[in-house]
Amino acid sequence: MVTKAFSIEDGNQTSSILGSRQRKYSDIDLTFSPKVGGDVFKKIDAASVKQSVKNILLTNNLEKPFNPDFGADLRGLLFEIASDPDISSQIEEDVEDALRAYEPRVTDVRVETDVNNAGLQNTSRVDDNTISVKVTYRIINSEEKQVIQTTLARLR
């Protein structure tokens, strides 16, 4: 086994040494919760990617300035459910397309929807205009699977 060490002059003799470059995903935490020192928290690595995926799911088209196609546009589909039996497959396709276009850090995306919420939450609420979406994905260069589940319902 090979070990590596810095010189004393470099002052880091005891720290762990990595042989390859490591890049951390780091994002600002959109909850803006303050740390004790007054700074905001960061989202790191998987949490950062998860926040990004969630952002994409919860953003409608035309919401992002000068980028009208950004977002999965789930909320825009809320009122299509009752009249369109194929809405589930359309949602799955839209979410996959959005993640493929705007989140290059995820792969193996699988989307499950249940407009009746029968499978995911075991309730049937087709007339409540509610969508439950479960997205399973893997972050590239890692084996860890991530799951995001969100339910969209109209506010009033």
Place this chain on the structure above:
Amino acid sequence: MATNIQSTQLDFDQIKNKLKNYLSAKTEFADYDFEGAGLSNILDVLAYNTHFNALTANMALNEAFISTAQLRSSVISHAEALGFSIRSATSSQARFTATLNLAGVANRAQTYVLPVDSVFTGSNENGSFQFLTTQAFTATDDGTGLYTFVDADGASGVTAFEGTKITKTFFVGQATDRQIYIIPDADIDTTTAIIKVFESPSSTVFEEYTPLKRALTVNAKSTYYTLREVPNGTFELNFGDGVTFGKSPEAGSKIEVTYLRTTGPSANEIKSFSTSVQYNVGGTNFALQIVPQANSAGGANKQGIDSIKDLAASAFATQQRLVTPEDYRSTIAANFPTVKDVSVWGGEDNVPVNYGKVYVALDFNDGLTNAAKIIVKDNIKSNFTNNLSVMSITPEFVDPIEIFIDTTTSFTFNPDLTGSTALALENKTRVAIRDYLLNTVSGFNKTFRRSNLLTDIDEVDIAVLNSRMNIKLQQRLIPTLDTPLNYELVYPVQLANADDVLTIIESDLFQMTGVTGNLKVVNTLSSNKLKIINVDDADTVVQDNVGNFNSLDGTLSLINFNPGTILSGSNFIKFSAVPQNESEVRSQRNFVFKVDEERFTVTSSVDRQGNRVAL
């Protein structure tokens, strides 16, 4: 703390990229490149804010200069600072011959009056419109019981203006307050406004105020007003300060404003009118008979932004004086909406040279009567040139000479490159010719350039391979029929020299009394002499010398020319002449280019360049 963020860009994406560049040099966050990241959302907000501020600053700066301002309110504000008064909408005018026939009616009066605000109604495709008289007209018995109405100056005819008469009344408040009177109406024809100031609300004695722009001198007693457009498009009435800049209505007095609210150009081109005006004589009503002298004309919208930008600077340069030709042009164009185009040149540029004169040619809007044209010319003389021009310089009005450009165009095209038929391409070519002549050449002081037009034709369709064009200059002679008279036509440029193959001069078809067949005037080949030939009789010569043309002067003289009937049914005969230089023709002085779509001859031929014959 100094940062290296560069925020000089206006474009959102560029601003956002600058922010990303900044973050890329920092270690705190790495996800700025992913559109879904929270940091990207924050960058969106920052970039949008910067973009918005930059755009606002840019627009504000643009609005600060008259040449770049886009908002009408900004342009008006700048123009006012230059002392330029904005033209309001103007009413369409109709002029009638109005008569009352009381032949054989007992006890008829010697004179009858057509009062102010008499109503006439006419309609066109835009709807029905009401026209009102703004002055009284009188008619006197001609001895047979026929009354013809004339204006106060004795000129025959009745003029009525389109619009609805509106009256606004204001009471003047305390003398310590300087009042501005708001008239919330965007469609005022300010030229019809009458401002009367009564001493008290119940008084019948009034003083009539006049527009400040007509003022020659202003003192504390001058009764002038200004009626100016304000940013919301409506108008404000203002008076002098009562000290040095004109009289101010006193506290307790009443101001009465009457004006016409007009629909502008919508009421133009009305051909027939009716009226319910009647005169009761001996218990019987007799209707007023009216015959329009021409279609209604002269209605116009408020002066447009482009026109204000164009003229305000020129008007400022004139300083209310008529010195240079440009002064005349800007002053006339700004004050007379019925004048479409103006050409002004000094006597030193005239042919023949005539020092001490300035020549003015006016191209009026279509449909304006001769009487209305004369009124405009008189107005220009009495209100402007007499007061504002340099002493010893006399203005002379010259009628414009209309020159039409006849084009004969041929082009080849490859049908494999287009789905259009030959006929469709020929029609597109006609449209291209018309657009070029209307947009680029039509008017005074313009230059026709054949190569530019051919470039347009080549771009009509990708299938057009090449094109060529011959041009002629057309003048229209209005002859007195069946009367031998001499006429002279003048062209703006030198004409081609007589040729042994090409006919230089050619007229429309006409007939002469006593001669069977259709005739036209042409020049004898290789000669400047003009002759009349019979096109129905193998071009036999009917009259071998009816005048000549002078290539150098560009003139055409007809001697004892005696047509009897004009075949086109018009009152004019077209005379086309080949110019010396067909590539470029300029209209100078009083020559004005017009468009005659009947004289666009276009032919096409097929050239299948890709075809090969297999041997």
